[in-house]
Amino acid sequence: MWYNFSAMKDKCGNVGQKGKTLKRRVRVEIDLGALVRNYRKIVAHVKPMRVLSVLKANAYGLGVGAYAKALAEAGCREFGVAEPFEALELLAVLRRGGFAADVQILSSILPDEIAPMVKAGVILPITDIATAKLISDAAHRAKKMARVHFKLDTGMGRLGILAKDALETMRAVRKLPNLDCEGIFSHCPMAYDPKDPFTKRQIKLFKSIVASCAKEGIAFRKVHMAASDAINNFPETAKPPFTMVRTGINLHGSFDPNGRKALNVEPVLSLRTRVAQVRELPAGTTLGYGRTWCLAQPTKVATISAGYADGLPLALTNRGHVFIGGRRCKIIGRISMDYTTVDVSDVPGVKAGDEVVCFGTCGRDSITPDDWALLKGTHAYDIICSLGSRVQRVVK
Ligand SMILES: Cc1ncc(COP(=O)(O)O)c(C=O)c1O
Structure with a gap:
């Protein structure tokens, strides 16, 4: 069946059919x-x-x-x-x-x-x-x-x-x-x-x-x-x-990584996506391109639907974190273009479709574009300006 996508766009640019909207997987929420x-x-x-x-x-x-x-x-x-x-x-x-x-x-x-x-x-x-x-x-x-x-x-x-x-x-x-x-x-x-x-x-x-x-x-x-x-x-x-x-x-709400932060500004942006699949993988499994991470023990791994095409820096590979189910979870394996693998062993009940906060706040914890900039050895401008074209900009 062929769809007339432009006719199905809602006012936020979501593509849908007869009132049902198909939401973009990755979105940046602007507060x-x-x-x-x-x-x-x-x-x-x-x-x-x-x-x-x-x-x-x-x-x-x-x-x-x-x-x-x-x-x-x-x-x-x-x-x-x-x-x-x-x-x-x-x-x-x-x-x-x-x-x-x-x-x-x-x-x-x-x-x-x-x-x-x-x-x-x-x-x-x-x-x-x-x-x-x-x-x-x-x-x-x-x-x-x-x-x-x-x-x-x-x-x-x-x-x-x-x-x-x-x-x-x-x-x-x-x-x-x-x-x-x-x-x-x-x-x-x-x-x-x-x-x-x-x-x-x-x-x-x-x-x-x-x-x-x-x-x-x-x-x-x-x-x-x-x-x-x-x-x-x-x-x-x-x-x-x-x-x-x-x-x-x-x-x-961002700063240059160096210097004073005299202004008490707050984060405006939160980058969100969804879990694509959750699997229990045995010890010895290697994850992703380059096989940069090998599981030392049986691990519950979530593959999330965002990668470097969405703006996740390769520098998060084996170092960055995301929030899933209210918990901070480590990125394991190399970031690929569309997907990223995450250790969710400590997250009960996580399943495909669940929300992932790539940066943003989670209770009292937060991950900011400035944190990503430090991992990448760059500044927040580079992180913010690198969010991909398929990332939906959503104002709140
Ligand atoms: C001439 C000029 N003024 C102001 C700015 C804003 O800089 P900032 O985002 O650091 O406040 C820029 C950004 O590069 C600039 O080129």
């Missing part, structure tokens, strides 16, 4: 209440600074629509993205919700992208004079003022105006018509280390440029340098002359 509490904690921590929510890469892969709506309802009026497509998508979400909020591209803008961005009213980064001229021309043609922020490279080594050229560039750009040069910002590569002298020098350099601007009568409504790392480790980046901070990973 919007926790997201909003995290946002409010950040706002309270940096008060009176503005807080820009960074929702680039589809809100770190989790779904920009739900994130933007929840944050806008909580009062957020500044949002940041990496590139034009994301900016338009976010603007559409905000307009649909009736929110008048700023959407800002934080990284770069290419010549052919400028006119549509100016038309849409997206705040653009000035990374060099040539780009500023193109933005000015486009704004002139559109009979609009384009809102722009000078993006200074004070040590990130990625994009923007070099600090040594900053004043000269700003003087030149400010003479161009149809530009509202409302902001100046920079980004730090090592702000997760509170003792890092490089970040201290970066902040000093940035502040000295802002001070030189002030002496020349160049003032900015928005001055920002801190992302989550600096908010936690360099509190001076949330005090004047700064007026705003940008936050991404802390909204999700």
